[in-house]
Amino acid sequence: MKEVMRTITRNQRILVVDDEPDLTTVFSMGLEDNGFKVDAFNDPLLALAEFKKGSYDLILLDYRMPNMNGFELYTEIRKIDDKVKICFITAFEIYYEELRKKFHLAYDNEDIKLIQKPIEIDELVRQIRGQLAS
């Protein structure tokens, strides 16, 4: 049973994209501590270039990034992988609601998970688990 559990957890792979190195460090370590396998990028363009279909169970995406914002990256990733779960994590106060509406319109009412920064690591893990289970 223990063996089975570990296998399941090991399969949970997460991609973190955030232009702040401190934040990719914090998120990666926090998630890895909780048994996830994590890849992290500070450059959204690089993240996209390396992205392969089916590599991840969930993507944690920042919104405000140089070169390409979270929404643009989301759009590009969706073209490659229409199954991967995507969570936005944003520090924006007002964009939060705007983003929700924007996604609703753009993606056929696909309900997008938005996580607001700042968030405690335990809470982040809880929300990501919930999202993966849904």
Added chain:
Amino acid sequence: MTFSPSERTEVLNGVENITNTILRFLSNAKNRISGCLDSIDPLVSIGVELSEKAAIDLKNRGVKVKHITEINKENIHHCKELMQVFDELRHLDGIKGNFLVSETEYLAIGFALHETKPVVQLVYSSIKTIVKQQQYIFDTLWNKAIPAEQKIREIEEGIKPEYFEVFTDRDRERVSQILFDLAKSVKKEALILLPSVKSLIRVDRLGLIDNVIMASQKGATVKIICPLSEENSNITRKIAEKAPGTSVLNGNNSPYGMYIVDSEKFLKADVKVPLAETFSEAIGFCIYSNSKISVESFRSIFDLLWNEHTLNEELKRADKMQTEFINIASHEMKTPTQAILGYSNLIQRHPEKRDEMLQAISRNATRLQRLTSDILDVTKIESKSLKLTLEKFNLNELMSDVVDDYRNEIEKSNSDVKLLHEPQKEIIQLEADKNRLGQVISNLLGNAIKFTKKGTIRVTGEIKDSKVLVSVKDTGQGIDPEIMSKLFSKFVTRSERGTGLGLFISKSIIEAHGGKIWGKNNDYNANSRGATFTFSLPLVRPGKAETGTGTATGDASKL
């Protein structure tokens, strides 16, 4: 059928004959004499004949004498004399003919030149119906005429005569012509209120827009209020491209269009067919006038609308800025907070990384602190309570200190940027707020590092024309032309990290010192582009030389 013996019509020739008839006419009149005079020479027609004696006689008998003529620059002197003789003189543009009517008789005088000798012929009539007809003609003209005093004042003071023309939809072509001429005549100012999206297209078709664009290019003020949409956007684009000084505000639909030129003339055109293709098809009742009072009142209506719209736009802009501020400030606050929170959560699980994490926490706390003080500075600037603490110091020392701080930072980050600064032995003695100036240099240097991936950043200080010039020149990506014009405004940034407050604060600090700050892109060369930011400070603070005291004055009072 015949007239009664007393009613007859005659044609008379010969000066004597004519003079006698006129004098008889004058003495026959009991209550009133009404006359029309050609402008050419009012005196010839009546002045000679109507001798002073006859005039006194008429006055004594209580006969009222009213005359209409065309008063112009040439005859103004004669007309003033006539005003003394007549009970009332009025002016009518282009009046023709010389005739006199009393209650019972009518006289028409004809002049001609025969081999330079004037010849005169007179038509006399006492036929009641003719007298009545002529009196009616006179009364009609009289009602259209204006008092001589008014016309004389207009001529003497160079005032253009007032007109107030009313047009119905039968005069549409004429109104189109008036509008076109109006647009062509713009010298100082054109105020245009357009009733609908379509109306902008119509007046453009008429040539109005091209004419006001030309006027604007020659320095005229052009303001347009018009409902704007995609449909007329090519015209607003044309205006913005060719006459960027022209202001176009998005207005509401209105039932009429209004065109006010040089505060002198206006045309108000009611809209009858809102969807018509041409101006002349669209308009109904129109007024065209140069009446001072009317122009002023239409102008004030326009100003009222203009101010309302401007205020509206400003409020919208302020609202957008507020939203922008909350967004950026919250992003900038929450990012380091997230890092601090995250590292604090992790630190117990990873004792081996304790030092590294504490350093990261400290770094993020500093970032948070910097943001807090930036926001505080902006609040102070906006409430005009930014105070300077003046002290005497050597600017070269301050520059070296700031540069050293950044040099360490660059070295740590292994960046490919070289920081060039030769410490100067020369002392640049300033009396200024040292911390604040350090903040400005640090801001300029920090920006240069942020936008320079590799190359050099050169910091220099010099004295030129009794001014201190400090420059930070980099070989980075340069200033985005899009933000060039609002470089020193709040929230303007091309960086994904940063609030866009730095240059705004720097500008306020430099200006509080009586200095100037500016930024420009370097001349392009094959190796690099980059930008240079410079500020200048007066060596002697303005106001200080006059007071001659060592204490800070005005905005520079001590904290």
